[in-house]
Amino acid sequence: MAAVGVLSALLVLAACGDGGTASGSGAGTAPDATGAAPTGPEVSVPDETPSSADDDTVTLLPSDGATAPDPASPPPLLPQLVGADLEVVPEGGSAVTLVCSWTQGVVEGDGTHPDVTGACADLQSAVATGQPFEPVPPDALCTQQYGGDAVVAVRGLLTGADGDQIPVDATFSLTDGCEIDRWQRMGRVLEPFRGDV
Template sequence: MLRRLALTAVASLAALSAAAPAATAAAPLIPLPPLPVLQGDWPAARDTATRLTVTVSESGNPAADGAFELECAPAGGSHPEAQRACDLLDEAVESGDNPFVATDRNAMCTQQAGGPATARVQGTWQGEDVDAHFSRANGCEISRWNNLVPVLPTAR
C-alpha cells in the first residue's frame, strides 16, 4: 500500500514537472502595475499608552472612593498608587493576561458576598479600549477585584 502511494506521488510529480515549462513558454509575460509602496500616508503607530479613569464606590475606605486618573509610561495621574498600579498592568502584559475581561457567564462561582463595593475602569490599556465593571458580588468577582489591586483599592 505504501509503495503504491509513493509510486503515485512520483508519477504525479513527474507529470507536473513536464507540463510546467510548456505552459510558461506559451504564455507571454505581463508587466505588473507599479506598487504603491512608498506613496501616501503611513499608518500611525499603534498607541500602546495606558490612560484609565478608575471610579470606585462603597469600598469601605472613604479615601479610596471616587474617580482617579491613571496614566502609565510614565506613571502619573491622580491615582493614589500610580506606580504600583502601572507595574501590575505591565505584569499582565508580560504574562499575556487581560485583567479587564469580564467573568465568563458560565463560570461556577462561590455564592459569597464580598461587600457592596463597585468600580468601573474606562479608557485605554495597551492601545485597546477598556470599559470594565467590577463588584464583589460572588467568589469570581471578588477574585477578579483582588487580582487588580492596587489599580482598584483593597475593599473592606
C-alpha cells in the same frame, strides 16, 4: 499481402486510441454504454495516496510534542503593554486618573490615583498574564462568597508596542469568588477602593 500490412497497422492505431499510447499501458479509453469509445482527450487522475518515501514535509502529531492552540484560552490582550490612560471610578466616590508608560522595564506613572507607581506595575502584570478586563463568563462556576460592596469602573485606553490602542470599559465587584479573583488580579489598580470588608 500489402493489404494485410495496412490492416494490421490500422488495428494497432485503433488499439492505441487518440492519445497515441500502446494498449496494455493502462491508459486506454473504455467504451461507453453504447459500445463506442468516448471522444476527447483522456484525463489522468494522479494517485493521491501520500508517499512517505518521496515526501519531504513532516507532520507533527501530538506525540511529537506539537500542541494546537486552545480556542478556549484567548491570547493576552496585548503582547506588550507600553502605555495606559485610564479613569478609575469607584461607585459613590470620585474618579481618579491613572496614566502609565513602560519603556525598557522602567515604569513611569502620573495621575490622581492613590498609588500611581504600584498601580502601573500591577496593571502591566495583569495584562501580561491574561485579559483582566474581560467579564466573568455567564456559565462560570463561582463560589458564593461575598467580598464587600465595592464596585469600580475602569475606562480608557491601553497602548501596545505596535501602536495598537485597545479601549477599556470594565466594571469590577466583589459579589462572588470569580469577581473577587478578577478584582485581585488587578492588584493596586483597584485595592485602594476596596473599602471595609
